[in-house]
Amino acid sequence: MNFKGTAILALILSLFSAVSVRAQQGVEMADTMRSEGKIYIVVAVIAIIFIGIVIYMISLDRKLSKLEKELRD
Amino acid sequence: MAKNWWKAVAVILVLFALIGGLLIDVPRLPILNETIRNLFYHVTMWFAMMILMTASVVYSIKYLRSGKELDDAKAKIAAEIGLFLGVLGIATGSIWAKFTWGAYWINDPKLNGAAVTILAYFAYMILRNSFDDEEKRAKISAVYNIFAYVLLIVFLMILPRMTDSLHPGNGGNPAFSQYDLDNTMRIIFYPAIIGWTLIGVWLGELKLRLHKLRIKKLEDEL
Incomplete structure (x- = not known):
């Protein structure tokens, strides 16, 4: 050979x-879902939700900073 | 912005854990199957909760020593965020139990211990609201908070280890542990704990700043 x-x-x-x-x-595991690549859809959905919440928290954070500045002056 | 670097760390770690937790290879264990990945989500809620409750009791002790109103506010806020994470821990665990054991709640030492702990912290919140005198409220609830923390240690860490439980990792049930010899899960698990704890700290920081603004506004009005 x-x-x-x-x-x-x-x-x-x-x-x-x-x-x-x-x-x-x-x-038994979710091997079919993984082999079809559909797990990436779930990952994308979760990532978008989390990023959305983070953006909301950042905007809250900024609003608070602005208020703090206003009260300081 | 430079002092906010830890918020970026929190977001990166949680995002890493959310995505990595679904994509990495995990051990194939009976009963758990694919839900072993709940380690990255459900279990981290409890770990972050315990870290925040530790912070809370530290601030309560600090308050008892210093008598500063701000220490009491920090203790309260840390306990609030911790309680929120604990409720999420109970809810996520309950969903898992429904699909694994067939019921949302079973009479199990680990589950009941978690419920007692959550109730002890709800009692802390109710206790706080039942005082009109601010100093009295701060002092008595600081002492109670130490008691609640002891309950947490006993009911979440000690009692479930002394008895048999159906919960993964207890009583010979499969879970992530040194016996299951899986170090790959730690790569996601530990960053997830740090990330969610920092997210909790971020939420707490927002609440604390709001609290300070309110105090300042009251002082300005006087």
Whole structure:
């Protein structure tokens, strides 16, 4: 067997072993959702919500700073 | 702006935890399945709450030593934010329980301990509101706050470890711990705790500044 063939065989074997380790544990996870890439949609939604709240907090923070300045003068 | 760097740190850490918490590979454990990721969300609420309650009791002790109104205000605000995070912790835990155990609430030492702690801090808020005299309010509620903190330590940290509980990480149930040998989760978990705590501190800072403005306005009117 040439070098290329050995490499491919090794790759296939290692893939198989990875799959079998997962199968052994047999714990159900959201693998389909991940393989379809839909998890990124959820990530984007959560990130937008959090960033929105942060922007709101920053604007509150600025308003307070302005009031503090007004009362100081 | 230079003194606000920690707010940026808070946002970056929480964003990192929110995104990373969904994307990293996690251990495949029975019962928990994909909800093991709640470690990054539900558990961090409790950790941030405990840190804020510690800050609160430190300010209460400071108040008892100094008698400064501002220390009492800081103790109250830290407890308020901590209580808010604790309520979120209870609510998120309850949702998880419904889908894992089939009920929003079960009679479990860990859950009941959390409920007692939350109630102890609600009592702190009610106690504060029941005084007209400001100095009396500050003094008595500072003493009570120390008592509430002891309850927190006992009911959140000690009792659940002494008895068996269904909660992950207790009584041999799977969870993230040194026995489950997963250090990758710590990379998200610890920044999440720091980030949410700092977000809590930010909220508290806003409240404190509002409080100071109110005091200043009252003084100006006099």
